Amino acid sequence: MSKEGVIADVGRAAEAVSADEEAANPLHQIESLCMRCRENGTTRLLLTQIPHFREVVLMAFECPHCGEKNNEVQFAGQLQPHGCVYTLNVPEDALEVLNRQVVKSDSASIKVPELDFEVPPEAQRGTLSTVEGVLLRAADELQALQEERRKIDPKTAEALDHFLVNLNLCATGKKPFTFIVDDPAGNSFIENPFAPSPDPLLSVNFYNRTSEQQEALGFLPDNEQVAAEKSMDQTSPTSKERIRYVPAGTRREPHGSVGALAAHRAIAQGNSDEVAAALFKYSTPEEVMNFPATCGACAAKCETRMFVTNIPYFKEVIIMASTCDFCGYRNSEVKPGGSIPEKGKKITACILNKEDLSRDVIKSDSARVIVPELDLELAPGTLGGLVTTVEGLITTISENLKRVHGFSIGDSADEWKRAKWQDFDRRLRKILEVEEPWTLTLDDALANSFIAPTTEVIEEDNQLKFEEYERSFEQNEEFGLNDMDTSSADMAYN
Template sequence: MSTENVFSSDPLFRDLDAEVTGTEIESLCMRCHQNGTTRLLLTRIPHFKSIILMAFECPHCGLRNNEVQSGEAIQEYGQTCELRCTCKADLSRQVVRNSTATISIPEFEFTAPPATNSTLTTVEGLVMRFIEDLASDQEQRKEAMPDVYQAIENLLEKLRVALTLPEEDTGVAAFTFVLDDPSGNSYVENLCAPMSDPKLKIHHYNRTRDQMIQMGMLNPDADDAQWNEREKQLIGQKRRIDIREEMEAAKKIMLAARQATEAQEILTFPANCSSCNIPCETRMQMVDIPHFQEVIIMSTTCESCGYKSNEVKCGGAISPKGKRITLKVEDKDDLSRDILKSETSSFKIPELDLDMLAGTMGGRFTTIEGLLNQVHDELKSRIPFLGGDSAESDRKERFIQFLNRLKDASDGNVLPFTLTLDDPMAHSYIQNIYAPDPDPNMLNEEYERTFEQNEDLGLNDIVVDNYEQGNQAN
């Protein structure tokens, strides 16, 4: 390998085209122990993101070996996708199944363990593959294990019926397709992208000890003390924003902190990097936003691997009511307004057909223009089924048009439009440029939270009156 390639500024993984070339490395053949040649190709493919193609050939004994490995980083959290299948269109949804993913159908008490390799297929394709695998050895089971044979036959019948869904959406789920991937790199197609899909629910979770061992992230011989220490570090962690966005967000946060007060001390405490687990420092400061409330700004930078992250938390007590802020953006000056979107806040722009659920993108402190740019980049990079040759042309074209409208809105070319922040915790904020007077273009509404909202926020289980009596009763 030449020195020019080692120190090249070109990206390591590039799109697969005519200009992408492989790298040849002299390697030891494990059969004859002579030197052979390994060819490496690092590229990006739609749906699978970054992959490593390897091909080994030995000219002495003729041994050949080909491998495909994922070059994508393991996500910070595991991910579970739950799809309610009600019609034929749901069976045709594309699915990226990583080699670490488990698939289950709770209604049938069926679970498929992780596969040996990653695949791109559909829900119907996966179910058909399960049917083929289960039916392959039925003749032998019929004689040797009749009870097992009958149980598998009953399951096969249920799976075959699952493939006969009606063309029209009845609204009644025939079965639930659950894709659980601790690496966070598996996906189920969202047919309503960029809007939220009412049939598809995505949950993020902290990995268990067994999952960490399975992916090679934890030594299986590590004692409980080491695991408990790491588990403590994971508790309370929230979703991180992408490194490409962090530089801009960090500048905004530090500028706001300096403008708010220079007298307050920036607290520094030790932590471990969530990417490489090397000790690093986390900085925290309380910032008072005028005419709003105090917020907690935390920033972590790892000098070892370069990982950066920041979080914005609202201080103070829990508001007794939720809050909905509606702003009519009429000119480019409105795009420069500061905006604090908490993790519990959803936001929408009806004119752009944009509706982002609570928890999307985490907490952000930026401007309206910056928020729209971040949404544009997130959607462009994180919706994998609208790129590549397998994407439907009509949906792909609609998505491209949506991204263009979103970019035009952030540049001030699509005005006016209405931005609505709906936060059941009332921890979100849009700058009032007329403060302390009311803003004629902004409407603030308070509302009573529903039982479901309190349940999602964990407020129904909080007991603040006579809690000592409740503990004694338990």
């Protein structure tokens, strides 16, 4: 096939993928090279959407000459704001857990710690399968060259035979294990049959990508992040010895560094104009500082604007906004000012009427969102940081739940799962119409979240309740506060 023909076919494929979303996406066929026999086969492309989850491109290749077949899933949507780690505990003889559907993107790795087993991203392309299917496929691929391996390296082949026995025991439910999907792009997923309620067997953690992960995904890393990671690596040998495993990340960090980053993490990211409009109503900045920076998308020189403002009854915050005139990239964030509070804070708002839906809300990365009337609880890190209203927060939660838990809503879902989601959606619309009073709680261990009052004096707002509490040892450990030493800084200020 000529080079011009390949370019033309790729162009036609791009046109098919970028077709109008409202029109029916046709099946597109491309003549492509078979990597086994070097003859031309056929690749079929279909742009489709997993209901309320992601847009994906389904690709299937078939060669009529040698019978070679291959299929994979690639994501057509955007890179997610955070990476994600799904951890599923699979008990013994739990066949229903093995049948849970799994979406694995090209950038995701799969781990089974009990077997010291890891499938790197390059070993398996994007797939739509089940827990059992992923393990059996890995076993088949390892078994494929065993006979040749026995002739060259009998010891390795014997060790691999023993490993394959254990892997097959896990895949058939005869041995308990932990199934972990770690995706820096945030585009992987494991089905939760109990959604929107928490799954006792499944935990989801979100994390900020490292500069190496950002670069591996094809994006330029942030220069400030690279500098921070380099300074972090240049620690003393004593601190390097104290290493702990962070489930929400993909690499080991010096003990305490996670908390230092979490303390200064942005509590809101979004459109610069929207953030400014939401916060200018509280106070006008005394001074806007401009300083040169580098665009995180194209590495061109740009300008960052920063000012400090105060939100009444909350705290001092730092607002930063960057715009790149070269590529159009925009970024804004709101960072908490001052020191880390000694206590966590729980804010509870009683929503009685539609006016309460207009209350301003600042939700940080470290906040837990609870709505008892919906039996809904979101773990810290879910949705990232937001500057919005009560109505906007609930709407965002609804959209993200439907997108992430699409398997429980789509055509392939069991009837009882679909009925459960329809009931949840009905209750969600009910609270947005405020047909009955309901409660919104933000539980923030770092006290970086806020719900605005509707009265001039916050003490007169009887629908708001603030409760401070002592953080547990585990919470301090998660934010790296147990080993944080600020004595040198205190001496410098004194």
